[in-house]
Amino acid sequence: MVENLVIIGSGPAGYTAAIYAGRAQLQPVVFEGFSAGGIPGGQLMSTTEVENFPGFAEGVQGPKLMQQMRQQALRSGATLITDDVIAVDFTQYPFLIASADLLEVKAQAVIICTGATAKRLHLPGEEKFWNNGISACAICDGANPLFANADIAVVGGGDSAVEEALYLTKYARKVHLLVRSDRLRASKTMQERVLNHNQIQIHWRSLPISTHGDEVLGCVRIQDTQTGMVSDLTVSGLFYAIGHTPNTGLFQEQLALDEAGYIKTEGKSTATNIPGVWAAGDVQDHIYRQAITAAGSGCMAALEAERWLSQQHSVFISAVA
Numbered sequence: 182m183v184e185n186l187v188i189i190g191s192g193p194a195g196y197t198a199a200i201y202a203g204r205a206q207l208q209p210v211v212f213e214g215f216s217a218g219g220i221p222g223g224q225l226m227s228t229t230e231v232e233n234f235p236g237f238a239e240g241v242q243g244p245k246l247m248q249q250m251r252q253q254a255l256r257s258g259a260t261l262i263t264d265d266v267i268a269v270d271f272t273q274y275p276f277l278i279a280s281a282d283l284l285e286v287k288a289q290a291v292i293i294c295t296g297a298t299a300k301r302l303h304l305p306g307e308e309k310f311w312n313n314g315i316s317a318c319a320i321c322d323g324a325n326p327l328f329a330n331a332d333i334a335v336v337g338g339g340d341s342a343v344e345e346a347l348y349l350t351k352y353a354r355k356v357h358l359l360v361r362s363d364r365l366r367a368s369k370t371m372q373e374r375v376l377n378h379n380q381i382q383i384h385w386r387s388l389p390i391s392t393h394g395d396e397v398l399g400c401v402r403i404q405d406t407q408t409g410m411v412s413d414l415t416v417s418g419l420f421y422a423i424g425h426t427p428n429t430g431l432f433q434e435q436l437a438l439d440e441a442g443y444i445k446t447e448g449k450s451t452a453t454n455i456p457g458v459w460a461a462g463d464v465q466d467h468i469y470r471q472a473i474t475a476a477g478s479g480c481m482a483a484l485e486a487e488r489w490l491s492q493q494h495s496v497f498i499s500a501v502a
């Protein structure tokens with residue numbers, strides 16, 4: 182049995198691809214994942230309120246949104262398998278996909294939606310204050326009332342950290358940028374913007390070592406990386422901007438990746454360097470990294486796969502007959 186289309190990953194990109202491919206009668210098979218690269222449902226399963234996904238005027242809980250997308254994928258005709266893909270072979274055709282439960286599936290087309298994982302520091306207290314002051318996404322969580330006119334901290338020294346610090350000045354009274362070394366890695370222009378901003382204070386050679394508070398975050402303990410001296414910074418928010426790891430370990434020998442490990446896609450499309458394989462969502466996007474952009478590119482990948490399949494094969498006839 183050769184499947185028309187296998188989708189790997191079940192975040193907004195994977196489920197949206199499944200909805201479109203299901204409605205196009207491709208009978209897609211989705212490997213939702215289990216523990217590799219995040220849980221089924223993806224990154225939004227680890228957040229509370231999602232305020233910026235269109236269609237939810239009052240906001241929606243991340244897990245509820247993903248549950249709705251899952252139901253819609255099922256209703257559209259997708260088959261969902263809650264298992265991690267552990268190997269793929271794109272050198273043979275039909276492609277081969279193997280899962281942890283030793284399932285081997287052959288497919289005429291594959292859409293990769295395995296997302297990315299925001300790096301965390303795993304500080305003492307982090308689990309308790311995750312979503313209660315600690316976040317890895319300023320655009321997602323900056324408008325939380327917790328941070329309105331408050332002091333908050335951003336950890337990191339690259340372009341993302343500087344961008345997040347600047348973005349957060351819209352909401353916070355003051356942003357403390359905690360930089361491990363004595364220089365920023367961000368571009369010159371971004372550095373100038375942050376150095377000249379009167380709401381941003383840079384703390385050089387500063388490493389957060391633990392987080393404290395009652396119900397919500399109230400303070401971050403910081404160590405001077407040169408002297409070892411420890412001090413407490415009173416803040417209501419701590420934003421990690423120390424990078425993301427794309428979940429592409431599986432594809433390293435199979436697909437063209439960029440220097441940071443993201444899957445390379447061609448121009449405005451979601452096509453990879455292997456015809457018949459597409460990539461959508463955060464696994465190929467280190468710029469926007471939002472649920473709506475992931476969903477949008479999942480839709481693109483499904484439409485592109487459908488067109489390609491109908492040009493290449495009599496897919497509908499063989500699948501439906």
Ligand SMILES: Cc1cc2nc3c(=O)[nH]c(=O)nc-3n(C[C@H](O)[C@H](O)[C@H](O)COP(=O)(O)OP(=O)(O)OC[C@H]3O[C@@H](n4cnc5c(N)ncnc54)[C@H](O)[C@@H]3O)c2cc1C
Pocket residue numbers: 189190191192193194195212213214215216217218219220221222223224225227228230231232233234264265266267294295296297298299316317318321322428431461462463464470471472473475476
């Ligand atoms: C805490 C937090 C809060 C956020 N809040 C918002 C917000 O409010 N609004 C917003 O727009 N965005 C938000 N984001 C960003 C948003 O979650 C991501 O941009 C979006 O989830 C990316 O979707 P994706 O489908 O590309 O991948 P992901 O959501 O990362 O999903 C990847 C999927 O791939 C699966 N997977 C990985 N490896 C394998 C494998 N080997 N085999 C099978 N499956 C695999 C995982 O199980 C998972 O289902 C937030 C992110 C975080 C971390």
